[in-house]
Amino acid sequence: MSRFVMEFERPLAELEEKLVDLKALDLAAELHLGEEIAELEAEVEQLRVTVYQALSPWERVQVARHPERPKTQDYVAALCSEVFELHGDRLYGDDEAIFAGLATIAGRRCMVIGHRKGKNTKENIRRNFGSPHPEGLRKARRAMLMAEKFGLPLVTFVDTQGAHPGLEAEERGQGWAIAENLATLAALRVPVVAVGIGEGGSGGALAIGFGDRLIMLENAYYSVISPEACASILYKDSSRAPETSACLQMTADDLVRLGIADEIVPEPLGGAHRDAAAVFARVESAIASALDTLCGQELGGLVEKRFVRLSSIGVFTEGE
Amino acid sequence: MPISDWFKAREGRRYTVASADKSADLPDGVWLKCPSCKHTLYQGALENTLQVCPHCTHHFDMSAPDRVLSLADEGTFEETEAGLSSLDPLRFSAKKSYAQSLASAKEKTGLAEAVVTGRALLGGHPVVLGAMDFRFIGASMGSAVGEKIARAFALAQAEDRALILAVASGGARMQEGMLSLMQMAKTSAAAERLSRAGVPYISILTNPTYGGVTASFPVLADVILAEPGALIGFTGPRVIEQTIRQSLPKGFQTAEFLVQHGMIDEVVARGDLRESIARVLDYLCLGDVPDAALGAACPILTEGGDE
Numbered sequence: 001m002s003r004f005v006m007e008f009e010r011p012l013a014e015l016e017e018k019l020v021d022l023k024a025l026d027l028a029a030e031l032h033l034g035e036e037i038a039e040l041e042a043e044v045e046q047l048r049v050t051v052y053q054a055l056s057p058w059e060r061v062q063v064a065r066h067p068e069r070p071k072t073q074d075y076v077a078a079l080c081s082e083v084f085e086l087h088g089d090r091l092y093g094d095d096e097a098i099f100a101g102l103a104t105i106a107g108r109r110c111m112v113i114g115h116r117k118g119k120n121t122k123e124n125i126r127r128n129f130g131s132p133h134p135e136g137l138r139k140a141r142r143a144m145l146m147a148e149k150f151g152l153p154l155v156t157f158v159d160t161q162g163a164h165p166g167l168e169a170e171e172r173g174q175g176w177a178i179a180e181n182l183a184t185l186a187a188l189r190v191p192v193v194a195v196g197i198g199e200g201g202s203g204g205a206l207a208i209g210f211g212d213r214l215i216m217l218e219n220a221y222y223s224v225i226s227p228e229a230c231a232s233i234l235y236k237d238s239s240r241a242p243e244t245s246a247c248l249q250m251t252a253d254d255l256v257r258l259g260i261a262d263e264i265v266p267e268p269l270g271g272a273h274r275d276a277a278a279v280f281a282r283v284e285s286a287i288a289s290a291l292d293t294l295c296g297q298e299l300g301g302l303v304e305k306r307f308v309r310l311s312s313i314g315v316f317t318e319g320e
Numbered sequence: 321m322p323i324s325d326w327f328k329a330r331e332g333r334r335y336t337v338a339s340a341d342k343s344a345d346l347p348d349g350v351w352l353k354c355p356s357c358k359h360t361l362y363q364g365a366l367e368n369t370l371q372v373c374p375h376c377t378h379h380f381d382m383s384a385p386d387r388v389l390s391l392a393d394e395g396t397f398e399e400t401e402a403g404l405s406s407l408d409p410l411r412f413s414a415k416k417s418y419a420q421s422l423a424s425a426k427e428k429t430g431l432a433e434a435v436v437t438g439r440a441l442l443g444g445h446p447v448v449l450g451a452m453d454f455r456f457i458g459a460s461m462g463s464a465v466g467e468k469i470a471r472a473f474a475l476a477q478a479e480d481r482a483l484i485l486a487v488a489s490g491g492a493r494m495q496e497g498m499l500s501l502m503q504m505a506k507t508s509a510a511a512e513r514l515s516r517a518g519v520p521y522i523s524i525l526t527n528p529t530y531g532g533v534t535a536s537f538p539v540l541a542d543v544i545l546a547e548p549g550a551l552i553g554f555t556g557p558r559v560i561e562q563t564i565r566q567s568l569p570k571g572f573q574t575a576e577f578l579v580q581h582g583m584i585d586e587v588v589a590r591g592d593l594r595e596s597i598a599r600v601l602d603y604l605c606l607g608d609v610p611d612a613a614l615g616a617a618c619p620i621l622t623e624g625g626d627e
Contacts, residue, residue, distance in 0.1 A: 163535075165555035166564045170573060173583050175534035175554035179508055183540055186509030187516070202492075202501060203535045203554070210505050224501040224532070225494045229559075233494070234415045247414045249497045258409075260498050310509050311470060313502040314463030319403015319432055 006062045009270070012051045015044050052269045055219065057251050058242035061227060063219040064198045068273040070280070071130075072099050072114030072157040075197065078280040079105050079287070080112060086143055088135075092172060095136030096127045097164070098208075100143035105155060106288035108295070111147035113140045113208050114157030117198075130199075131164040134177035137207050141181050144188055153191040153291055156208045161226065163204030181207040186310060189303055191294035193287055196220040196252070196261070197272075212306055213290040214260060216252035217279070218267040222260075223250035260313065263290075354378050356549075370590045379527065379547050379590055383429070384436040384453035387486045391594050392440035392449055399438040400448075401471055406433060406464035410497050418495035425456045434459040434489075437472045442484060443598025445605050448476040451486040454528070458490030461533050465493070466503025469537055473510035473521075482520040482601055487538040491531020500532070507537040515540070520604035522597055525552045525575065525584065543600050544584040545593065546575035552584075 005013045019040050026033040055063065063069070076083060080103035088094040096116060103112040115132065118124030132140075147154045163174050185192060185208070192211025200209060200222030209222070216222065227245035228238040255261035265282045268275040294302065353360055357376035366372070370390055371380040382390070388397050405426070412418040426432060434456035440449045450472050452459040461469075469485070476483035492500040514521055523541035525534075527550035534554050538544070546552060553573040560566055571577050575587045588596045 163554065165560050167560065167566050167568060167572070170553050170555065170560070171581050173539075173581070176539045176583060178504075178535035178554070179537070179539045182505050182508035182536060183512035183515075186505060187512045203504065203532050206501055206504060207535075210502070222498060222501075224492045224497055230414075230494055244414055247410070247412055247497075248494070249410050255498060258498055260502060307509055307513070310502070310506045313506055314467050314499055315407050315409035315496075316464040316467055317403075317405055317407055318401075319405055 089138035098136035115160035137177040159198035162201030384451040387451035412495040460493035462493035489533035504536040511540040
């Protein structure tokens with residue numbers, strides 16, 4: 001059982017705990033509570049389905065932010081072999097909030113980029129909770145251009161609350177760094193597969209977060225603004241995020257419906273952290289099949305298709 | 321009245337405040353206080369100064385129609401895509417419905433969307449000219465703004481006209497959710513195309529320019545200008561102070577700050593913008609000079625003129 005309990009799964013956690021206690025008691029005191037245990041087990045199973053099936057958008061946001069949820073480095077460790085990490089933007093520094101490296105996925109040599117959150121407080125401080133500074137985004141851009149130069153397909157893992165909001169980030173051109181990545185990604189002459197594995201926070205996510213395919217994990221979200229920030233703008237009250245997370249239509253299902261994402265990778269009941277190995281296998285096969293389709297295509301055509309697809313996003317009227 | 325007529329009606333008196341007509345019967349609106357030098361100003365007087373305070377040169381916000389008229393050679397601006405307007409694909413309704421916000425923004429500004437685009441001449445150069453209007457939902461970029469900007473890029477490329485965009489924006493239009501965020505990628509892709517085609521692109525960052533708009537097409541220009549004192553950045557100062565608890569230096573995110581940090585080319589006063597842009601275009605639009613067609617990369621200027 002996982003240690004971190006999300007608000008909405010508390011009733012389930014409590015029942016699960018009761019079951020563990022009962023089993024322990026039974027074992028210790030030889031009370032022969034087999035029947036009661038079976039009953040409680042059935043109850044737990046039923047509640048688990050009720051709690052986890054049809055999660056609300058806000059509940060999905062909590063799953064996407066779960067501290068034990070697999071992170072970019074977990075995907076790299078599980079899916080990639082012969083990894084060679086690349087450091088630095090050659091302009092200012094090395095931002096650990098972004099991973100970039102040469103890696104082999106499903107037998108294909110690729111360039112891999114991802115937001116890198118930490119697993120604990122110490123790591124998170126070093127990696128700034130996966131929120132990149134301009135130098136991180138510029139390292140990513142360097143990796144994109146290197147991928148293009150050497151004909152390596154690009155695979156990205158998206159998992160950030162957003163680009164870092166701070167004084168130094170502004171001084172070094174956060175907006176400029178994002179924009180340059182968008183322009184570069186749009187015209188990159190190699191296949192680009194983006195995978196939303198957790199949080200997709202606004203411009204900092206988009207800066208490595210679109211391409212020829214966008215694969216979303218079932219509980220990953222992708223949004224123009226965080227539900228909390230949206231709530232504090234609209235209601236001056238960030239605690240109304242559960243409402244705004246529904247308004248913003250930011251779940252994987254929403255993205256497919258809006259024509260922005262292509263595919264949803266299902267997660268185990270309760271979230272990816274419940275059975276990471278199963279999720280790794282599914283993500284690997286989704287990436288492999290996307291690369292199989294894209295790598296056979298003529299490169300100029302790929303860029304044109306990507307451009308046409310980007311250009312077609314939007315809902316408007318031409319007027320009278 | 322259709323916007324084309326409206327432009328025509330304004331051609332005669334070029335630099336007018338959008339709200340001037342209303343203020344005629346609202347005595348309170350006739351006078352305003354300059355937020356910078358605190359002088360009380362007659363609003364009508366600002367019409368003759370491009371909305372710049374005559375005492376301290378504070379630059380007041382400028383509407384998009386006034387902006388394009390202030391930049392285009394007289395009588396040359398022809399609007400394109402005037403009717404293009406956002407819909408409400410998410411049926412976004414929190415506190416106030418988006419449909420309501422759109423309707424009231426249209427009524428208030430007389431515009432269909434937060435950006436005005438068109439063909440014009442600037443210093444004799446054929447250009448595609450666009451301006452964003454902060455009064456229209458904070459000139460936020462939704463589907464329609466993104467589409468109009470992308471079409472402006474496409475038009476500039478198709479007709480080999482330099483692109484000039486005067487930008488102001490609070491950022492992405494959150495009421496259109498991910499469709500808005502993707503406009504950042506869409507407009508950046510369009511900017512990249514124009515750049516590869518070798519067509520000049522100049523952006524003018526005006527107060528305020530923030531968020532997802534800063535982080536897309538405006539900063540991909542060949543030459544980036546900004547008006548004095550304009551606030552420009554990705555994350556707004558209030559959010560930075562709240563999230564990071566950093567206190568910010570005086571002058572943070574002003575146009576002058578950005579020049580110092582190497583992010584923009586020059587701070588140019590509103591009254592000098594047209595001339596500055598024309599001068600840059602003289603260099604970047606050598607395709608217009610007959611000698612360039614002969615392969616002369618460095619045409620020799622004739623004495624006393626650059627034609």
